[in-house]
Amino acid sequence: MAILDSKGRLFGKVSILDAGAALVIMLVLVGIFIFPGTRGSVAQINETKPIEVDVIVRGLGVGNPEALIKQFEEEKKTNIIIRNQPYGQVNIKSVKQLPRTLAVPQPDGSVKELPDPRSNFFSADMIMTLSGQATITTDGPVFGNNKIKIGTPIELEGNNYNFNASTIEVRVLK
Structure with a gap:
């Protein structure tokens, strides 16, 4: 079984675009909650x-x-x-x-x-x-x-x- 099929899906199940969007959302959440910044108000x-x-x-x-x-x-x-x-x-x-x-x-x-x-x-x-x-x-x-x-x-x-x-x-x- 190929990693990427002819329709651009990983292992035939998940679209590369959907996986990229989920990764970006996860990185944003990590950036907001884990590294909120050091500036005070x-x-x-x-x-x-x-x-x-x-x-x-x-x-x-x-x-x-x-x-x-x-x-x-x-x-x-x-x-x-x-x-x-x-x-x-x-x-x-x-x-x-x-x-x-x-x-x-x-x-x-x-x-x-x-x-x-x-x-x-x-x-x-x-x-x-x-x-x-x-x-x-x-x-x-x-x-x-x-x-x-x-x-x-x-x-x-x-x-x-x-x-x-x-x-x-x-x-x-x-």
Whole structure:
């Protein structure tokens, strides 16, 4: 009796394709249950540390920037939303308004940064330092379920404001 007959069956009973499919399924099951992998999940690491996050706000349309900055300094807290996921409240450690400047070409070909002489000051640029507790993972700090890294957009929300900022620095405190 031949091992393989004219119809492609082993010993005349089992098709080679069926045997190959059964072998692949068995190898997949062995791979899933016997060698499940060595990577852990984020949920296994529960180290929480205080962090500071510097965010930059560019071109915020506001009628009275000084009053908004004063409000930040008095309230000392704001709600943040990261990637459309509300995180909760964080502390506002500091707010620094950036001066409005223009790049002005000079006669010798160089460029100088000079104060903006225009009187329309209905926009503000500022750097805010936010502080709070974050879970520290191997990939970096996590607020809620969102990683916080340089470039992460953060939405700040309060009683009378809602605007976006971009993360420019993340510091894990000891």
